[in-house]
Amino acid sequence: MKLYQFAATPSCRKIRIFLWEKGIAIPMVDANDGMALADWYCELYSHRMTPMLELEDGTQIGESIAICRYLEALYPDRPLMGTDARDRALVEMWERRAYLEGTAAIEEIFRNSHPMCAGRGLQGTADRVDQIPALVDRGRERLRRFFDKFERQLGDTRFVAGNRFSIADITTLVSIDFGRWCQLEVPAACVHLRRWYADVASRPSAAA
Amino acid sequence: MKLYQFAATPSCRKIRIFLWEKGIAIPMVDANDGMALADWYCELYSHRMTPMLELEDGTQIGESIAICRYLEALYPDRPLMGTDARDRALVEMWERRAYLEGTAAIEEIFRNSHPMCAGRGLQGTADRVDQIPALVDRGRERLRRFFDKFERQLGDTRFVAGNRFSIADITTLVSIDFGRWCQLEVPAACVHLRRWYADVASRPSAAA
Numbered sequence: 149m150k151l152y153q154f155a156a157t158p159s160c161r162k163i164r165i166f167l168w169e170k171g172i173a174i175p176m177v178d179a180n181d182g183m184a185l186a187d188w189y190c191e192l193y194s195h196r197m198t199p200m201l202e203l204e205d206g207t208q209i210g211e212s213i214a215i216c217r218y219l220e221a222l223y224p225d226r227p228l229m230g231t232d233a234r235d236r237a238l239v240e241m242w243e244r245r246a247y248l249e250g251t252a253a254i255e256e257i258f259r260n261s262h263p264m265c266a267g268r269g270l271q272g273t274a275d276r277v278d279q280i281p282a283l284v285d286r287g288r289e290r291l292r293r294f295f296d297k298f299e300r301q302l303g304d305t306r307f308v309a310g311n312r313f314s315i316a317d318i319t320t321l322v323s324i325d326f327g328r329w330c331q332l333e334v335p336a337a338c339v340h341l342r343r344w345y346a347d348v349a350s351r352p353s354a355a356a
Numbered sequence: 357m358k359l360y361q362f363a364a365t366p367s368c369r370k371i372r373i374f375l376w377e378k379g380i381a382i383p384m385v386d387a388n389d390g391m392a393l394a395d396w397y398c399e400l401y402s403h404r405m406t407p408m409l410e411l412e413d414g415t416q417i418g419e420s421i422a423i424c425r426y427l428e429a430l431y432p433d434r435p436l437m438g439t440d441a442r443d444r445a446l447v448e449m450w451e452r453r454a455y456l457e458g459t460a461a462i463e464e465i466f467r468n469s470h471p472m473c474a475g476r477g478l479q480g481t482a483d484r485v486d487q488i489p490a491l492v493d494r495g496r497e498r499l500r501r502f503f504d505k506f507e508r509q510l511g512d513t514r515f516v517a518g519n520r521f522s523i524a525d526i527t528t529l530v531s532i533d534f535g536r537w538c539q540l541e542v543p544a545a546c547v548h549l550r551r552w553y554a555d556v557a558s559r560p561s562a563a564a
Contacts, residue, residue, distance in 0.1 A: 207442060207446070209442075209446065209449060211448065213448065214448040214449040214452065217445050218442065218444070221441035221445075222441055233426055233429035233430055236429065237417045237423070237425050237426035237429075238415070238417065240419065240421065240422040240425050241419045244419045245403075245419070249480075270494070275501075277494065280494065286477070286478070286488065289485070290478065293480075293481060297403075
């Protein structure tokens with residue numbers, strides 16, 4: 149199998165950290181040409197997103213969390229998606245919140261403000277999609293709620309979904325670093341979230 | 357365990373169809389008071405979303421797909437989330453597309469246009485969030501791409517994620533019915549999607 153990636157994106161970094169934590173390696177192919185997806189990749193994969201895992205039989209698995217689910221089934225050691233029914237549900241719940249309330253909020257700000265994204269207000273399409281400036285303020289409010297919610301959670305638990313490092317931590321970490329790259333810092337008042345960040349950002353996998 | 361729901365929402369209908377297809381029943385509690393979440397529920401569950409599954413030990417599982425994952429582990433008969441590693445990944449991928457490109461696009465249109473949602477442009481918060489009218493047109497474009505994508509897929513397969521009915525079909529069905537409720541119909545040109553819709557909408561579970 150082979151993983152197609154756009155290395156600078158949060159979703160692709162998520163997979164690289166996941167692989168590192170698992171201690172496994174798979175061949176990687178760059179799907180981008182500068183700051184856009186390469187034409188050959190858009191022809192290969194009509195959904196126009198990265199990452200995408202291609203299996204030996206040609207099956208294309210998109211959506212980073214579906215790719216992780218596949219790899220977790222193949223390599224169950226060092227579980228990153230929970231260890232029993234209840235734990236797996238809590239990991240999935242928190243991973244989804246980290247994505248929908250964190251990554252997606254920052255993506256909304258970035259896509260609707262950065263000059264590089266003019267006419268590309270949404271991912272996954274070749275159509276022109278105009279930026280909507282009002283989404284920048286709304287995105288900042290969403291992000292503020294994301295920080296507050298994860299601050300409360302991390303006041304109670306060592307890791308995002310409990311006492312074990314999981315994919316929920318990985319998605320939260322890539323969200324926060326994506327935000328920092330966009331000059332959106334974790335507020336100083338979020339002491340638990342900052343304690344957690346210092347902890348997970350110092351893991352060797354964070355360099356992946 | 358106990359499921360808190362706001363019966364009219366797509367996410368809660370998703371769980372009811374899932375339960376019906378599994379042939380299981382769990383106690384349900386209405387979390388809404390008219391068209392808004394009840395105050396007692398917002399106090400019980402700070403994330404202010406439905407559905408939420410409460411376990412005997414008080415654990416709260418939110419996010420409909422995490423609830424389904426939990427129920428699938430408890431009741432593995434009549435699998436709705438895939439049968440092996442590859443199949444599970446493809447079901448997850450298509451379910452996610454149905455949610456992110458279908459349900460979320462319609463939600464965007466509804467939340468940013470319906471008078472009932474004035475000042476409530478986003479779910480999951482008590483803060484005032486103004487509607488952004490420009491999102492209505494953008495949402496319609498997203499929805500057009502959703503219909504096209506699922507039309508292409510259903511030209512190749514009987515069900516959304518392959519030859520077996522799954523949670524990906526359930527999320528697609530509730531998306532389409534949510535759209536119809538908002539006067540957003542599947543285009544006549546989407547013959548495969550309409551054939552699929554007639555098939556799944558006639559299952560007894562669709563009445564759930």
